[in-house]
Amino acid sequence: MNIEGLIRENIKDLQPYSSARDEFKDMSSEMVFIDANENPFNTGLNRYPDPQQSLVKEELSKIKSVSKEQILLGNGSDEVLDLIFRVFCEPKQDAAIALPPTYGMYKVLANTNAVELVNIPLLESFQPNVDTILNAQNKETKLLFLCSPNNPTANSFEAKKVEKLIREFQGIVVIDEAYIDFSTQESWLSRLNEFSNLIVTQTLSKAYGLAGIRLGICYASEEIISILNKIKPPYNVNQLTQEVALKALQNTVKTKEEIAIIISERNQLIIDLENIELVEKVYASDANFLLVKVDDANQRYNQLVKQGIVVRNRSNQILCKNCLRFTVGTKMENEKLIEVLKELK
Ligand SMILES: Cc1ncc(COP(=O)(O)O)c(C=O)c1O
Structure with a gap:
């Protein structure tokens, strides 16, 4: 799929903010850092955090067998979902599809971004109505949200249905796997590289017991991640969060x-x-x-x-x-x- 064609024009042309830590990354050396207008007195928190959260991504990369370049981290998956709207949906023009009953933030984020949210209810079995979803799309429909396991119905969507949707939907398919660690189904991460239009989101808020630190994870192709990276706030994952997340990921017992x-x-x-x-x-x-x-x-x-x-x-x-x-x-x-x-x- 031509992903480039799905991206908003102004985002394609956007020059991202280049932070001090983007320009000079080698923090380990004995150097004088007077480039970021920080307070020089060391408290362990006086420096800006790593904008690319390299250590956390390295750990996730090992655990999930996904390359670091295919990972973007956010202030909870809610921030990640918002970035996805902002990259792909032109306000007052484009649309997204959600399958109610489902996670309420898709609607809130669509509204905040002035994007129409087309609701295609789940079937009585709580499974997606695949044909109706595919028939509902047009050239303005950029995103399809599949929450699996779904909140609040608690079930996972059948793999065959999900695969058909990924293959035949003409936009980006976002699979929200906030609850995947409790599921008997395999994560779609294992098939990430098969589909250029697939985004998988996960979080440390549920199984990892870290809702308070706000760490959401987005996995996608390098192409999609590099575009999301362009628009994310430079220091969106704070130092304390990175430290706690790293510790949790290093010992998952x-x-x-x-x-x-x-x-x-x-x-x-x-x-x-x-x-x-x-x-x-x-x-x-x-x-x-x-x-x-x-x-x-x-x-x-x-x-x-x-x-x-x-x-x-x-x-x-x-x-x-x-x-x-x-x-x-x-x-x-x-x-x-x-x-x-x-x-x-
Ligand atoms: C399906 C789903 N996705 C995402 C989230 C939010 O995750 P986070 O805490 O990472 O923002 C929730 C929280 O309830 C959820 O139910």
Whole structure:
């Protein structure tokens, strides 16, 4: 696919900001750095952070078997998704497709960037309606967002459907894999080099337990990454975030243990919820949360809050009538949820 043809004209011609650290990178040597108007007194944080986050990317490159040049990091995946809109969508002209019910930020980011968001609802099975999506595209449709595993439905999209969409969609396909570490499905990263129009996003906010540091990851062809790099703010990933992320990525034992516990807790929670009278359906989950249909979601939501348990009411979303979303908590938290639900009248 001709990716160049999908990029906004003003971005193609854009001269990116060149920071002091872009111009002189060798920070390890015993040199005098008086180039960036920093405070010279060393606190460990008085210098601007590496704008290309080389150490974090090196670690990710090893773990994910993707070259460093195919990685862009952002202030959470939300920033990465925003950069994608800004590179490919001409405001008030271009469009993107999302498949509701899905992650709400696609709509917010489309609105912020004055881009029309075309909604093609998922099928009752929560799978993408492939033919309708492909028929909905025209020359202004630049982006297609596939959230898999999908928030809030918790399922993964069938690989065959996703592949057909990547092959036949005429724009960029963004697969949001925020929850991939909890899934039985393989990440699309392993097939990144097969498709020039594929972007995969991941995050340290979920399985890695680092929502507070804000680190989102974008994987794509070198061509796409180099364009996104042109428009990203120079120091979008701060020093503290880079340090904490690096440590987490260098030792993933704890993360792997926690993922195993969360999955096991999720499976127990499904069994326990299915035995509760007000629960009508627990949807299958490939994520760290469950979509649960209850008798009256608004009433149950308010009752749970009164008992000190905050869940997400997804009732007003298409296909989610009377549905609540429960994040899998600690064993104690999950037991408390079950205990409280059992007592609700
Ligand atoms: C599907 C999906 N993508 C992305 C995000 C946001 O990720 P980050 O914390 O990296 O901005 C979320 C957060 O809930 C999500 O559900």
